Amino acid sequence: MDKKQLTELKLQATRCRLNVLRMVRAGGHGHIGGAFSAMEIVTALYFYKMNVDPQNPRMPDRDRFILSAGHKCLAQYAALAEKGFFPKEVLDTYGSLGSHIPGHPDMHKLPGVEANTGALGHGLSIANGMALSLRLDGKPSKVYVVMGDGELAEGSNWEAAAAAAHHKINNLVAFVDFNGLQISGRVQDVMNMTPIADHFKAFGWDTVEIDGNDMAQVVDVLDRAPLSDKPLMVVAHTVKAKGLSFGENDVAFHFWNANEEQLAQAERELSELAASYEKELKGE
Amino acid sequence: MIGNYEDPRKVFGKAVGDLAMDDDRIVLLSADSGKSSGFGDFMKAHPERYFEFGIAEQGVVGVAAGLATTGKIPVFCAIAPFVTARPYEMVRNDLGYMGQNAKIVGRNGGISYSDLGATHHSLDDFGLMRLIPGMTILCPQDPNEIRSAVKAMIEHEGPVYMRIGNPKIPNLFEEEEFVIGKGRKIREDDSVTLITTGVATKAAMEAADKLAEQGISVDLIGLPTVWPLDEEMILASAKKTGKVITAEEHYAYGGLGTMVGDLLAEKLPTPLKKLAIPNTYATSGPYDAVLSYYGLDAQGIAKSVADFVK
Ligand SMILES: Cc1ncc(C[n+]2csc(CCOP(=O)(O)OP(=O)(O)O)c2C)c(N)n1
Ligand SMILES: [Mg+2]
Numbered sequence: 001m002d003k004k005q006l007t008e009l010k011l012q013a014t015r016c017r018l019n020v021l022r023m024v025r026a027g028g029h030g031h032i033g034g035a036f037s038a039m040e041i042v043t044a045l046y047f048y049k050m051n052v053d054p055q056n057p058r059m060p061d062r063d064r065f066i067l068s069a070g071h072k073c074l075a076q077y078a079a080l081a082e083k084g085f086f087p088k089e090v091l092d093t094y095g096s097l098g099s100h101i102p103g104h105p106d107m108h109k110l111p112g113v114e115a116n117t118g119a120l121g122h123g124l125s126i127a128n129g130m131a132l133s134l135r136l137d138g139k140p141s142k143v144y145v146v147m148g149d150g151e152l153a154e155g156s157n158w159e160a161a162a163a164a165a166h167h168k169i170n171n172l173v174a175f176v177d178f179n180g181l182q183i184s185g186r187v188q189d190v191m192n193m194t195p196i197a198d199h200f201k202a203f204g205w206d207t208v209e210i211d212g213n214d215m216a217q218v219v220d221v222l223d224r225a226p227l228s229d230k231p232l233m234v235v236a237h238t239v240k241a242k243g244l245s246f247g248e249n250d251v252a253f254h255f256w257n258a259n260e261e262q263l264a265q266a267e268r269e270l271s272e273l274a275a276s277y278e279k280e281l282k283g284e
Numbered sequence: 285m286i287g288n289y290e291d292p293r294k295v296f297g298k299a300v301g302d303l304a305m306d307d308d309r310i311v312l313l314s315a316d317s318g319k320s321s322g323f324g325d326f327m328k329a330h331p332e333r334y335f336e337f338g339i340a341e342q343g344v345v346g347v348a349a350g351l352a353t354t355g356k357i358p359v360f361c362a363i364a365p366f367v368t369a370r371p372y373e374m375v376r377n378d379l380g381y382m383g384q385n386a387k388i389v390g391r392n393g394g395i396s397y398s399d400l401g402a403t404h405h406s407l408d409d410f411g412l413m414r415l416i417p418g419m420t421i422l423c424p425q426d427p428n429e430i431r432s433a434v435k436a437m438i439e440h441e442g443p444v445y446m447r448i449g450n451p452k453i454p455n456l457f458e459e460e461e462f463v464i465g466k467g468r469k470i471r472e473d474d475s476v477t478l479i480t481t482g483v484a485t486k487a488a489m490e491a492a493d494k495l496a497e498q499g500i501s502v503d504l505i506g507l508p509t510v511w512p513l514d515e516e517m518i519l520a521s522a523k524k525t526g527k528v529i530t531a532e533e534h535y536a537y538g539g540l541g542t543m544v545g546d547l548l549a550e551k552l553p554t555p556l557k558k559l560a561i562p563n564t565y566a567t568s569g570p571y572d573a574v575l576s577y578y579g580l581d582a583q584g585i586a587k588s589v590a591d592f593v594k
Binding site: 027070095096097098099102103104106116117118119120121150151153154155182183184187190191193 | 341404573
């Protein structure tokens with residue numbers, strides 16, 4: 001991928017982060033930490049890799065995106081809006097009665113959402129079923145999953161891990177957003193799930209470790225998948241609340257009750273970043 | 285103090301923590317949920333009786349059963365659907381069937397996690413828990429009742445499910461001893477019986493005031509124990525008024541209304557109306573807005589009662 005393409009993707013990720021702030025402004029709060037840590041992954045999927053069509057969101061050959069850690073939905077909403085799945089004005093309804101973008105994603109309310117997640121530990125099994133079905137039907141589609149690292153404590157994930165390897169579901173690519181934090185503190189203090197890659201390897205997966213906030217590395221791994229006839233687990237080392245200068249790697253920003261001062265600061269900083277990418281793209 | 289607003293989670297966590305300080309049978313369990321359940325102080329004072337398991341609710345229920353087999357009294361508190369619907373079979377077999385003395389507490393219960401959507405609503409927890417033989421269901425109506433219910437829950441021998449909410453709620457009643465299975469007669473009157481539980485009681489009390497102005501006199505029963513029902517109090521009231529209406533933050537199927545309906549059908553057939561959330565994946569939004577959307581605020585309850593007695 002050339003430098004220009006990479007800058008374009010970084011610009012998209014920044015615009016998506018600004019969309020997240022727009023929703024937080026509307027609702028007054030939101031799960032920002034996990035949304036921002038996963039933003040490069042979600043952006044690369046929607047704007048680089050996945051075969052999806054906002055005009056035809058249920059196109060049978062589409063790739064599927066399953067947000068197992070449903071509380072990161074601000075990231076997905078941001079990307080879907082940027083991609084044109086729904087008008088951006090919908091972002092301003094976050095938190096209001098009957099909104100199409102509730103605090104966890106609802107496939108019956110928003111085009112582009114493939115599963116109703118929010119109760120952690122469901123996504124990987126749903127993805128297994130989708131991937132098996134697509135394979136049975138001879139479709140070229142891939143299924144992409146984003147999970148949290150704290151989420152890995154749910155036993156249901158390990159049922160899914162065994163099943164994906166057993167059935168050689170290699171049209172499946174899963175990411176663990178390894179930001180090291182959950183609600184109560186550091187994942188290694190709450191319930192240590194490391195070494196994550198070794199666990200999945202032992203279950204029979206291919207594994208790759210990347211810097212999940214480095215767009216070039218995310219793109220690269222997406223281009224390489226699948227590595228073999230095994231499912232691929234990407235352990236993406238990230239920073240929780242990445243891009244929120246005052247909130248990075250701070251467990252207090254798992255769920256943010258935003259105050260005006262900080263919100264305005266974040267909007268300013270990310271707008272400046274977007275402008276600098278735009279400038280770079282214009283060759284200035 | 286009556287009218288004083290308190291955070292139900294903090295009230296609950298402190299009440300459990302205070303008892304646990306002096307009773308080393310009590311152990312507190314967390315699924316990445318303990319701090320938000322008000323267990324922070326106890327955790328620091330007695331880390332040896334505070335266990336964190338990460339986000340693994342099914343496993344925690346099994347652990348609770350194991351701890352209880354040797355005389356410990358485990359208390360596990362997390363978001364209501366994740367301690368009821370998710371580990372349902374573990375609660376049924378490991379706690380119910382095995383008859384273990386463990387306490388499961390669902391916080392942010394009912395529809396109080398309103399804007400987080402249907403995955404985070406618990407509108408089936410009464411129904412699910414009631415189907416487990418030997419289970420007791422508590423749903424205190426104000427902070428004072430939470431305090432006294434915690435004490436009763438710990439003293440009770442056997443599995444208990446208690447539901448508490450999320451936003452601050454006012455004290456409605458003086459603190460007094462909590463007797464499991466006993467209802468609270470909030471208003472003594474004769475034209476219609478209104479039965480509520482949990483935070484719906486405050487709205488029902490306000491509705492009863494409005495209705496009194498319209499000449500409709502409500503016999504108001506608040507049930508801080510949802511199951512087993514206070515049959516005596518309900519039947520006596522139904523006999524007097526001949527009309528029963530229930531109001532609760534639960535589905536109309538399987539909740540308090542259904543339990544009251546079962547009782548009346550068997551022992552004293554009486555017209556019954558159930559005010560609850562319809563059988564749907566409820567909409568999201570601000571808590572008050574969602575409650576009023578489903579007619580569970582004071583105004584909605586008053587209107588439904590007035591229509592019912594007409
Ligand atoms: C079954 C279930 N239990 C508990 C929760 C509450 N919860 C929401 S987010 C979260 C922490 C998630 O941590 P992690 O997976 O590391 O996500 P991230 O750091 O990316 O936000 C918890 C416990 C839930 N949504 N589902
Ligand atoms: Mg995490």
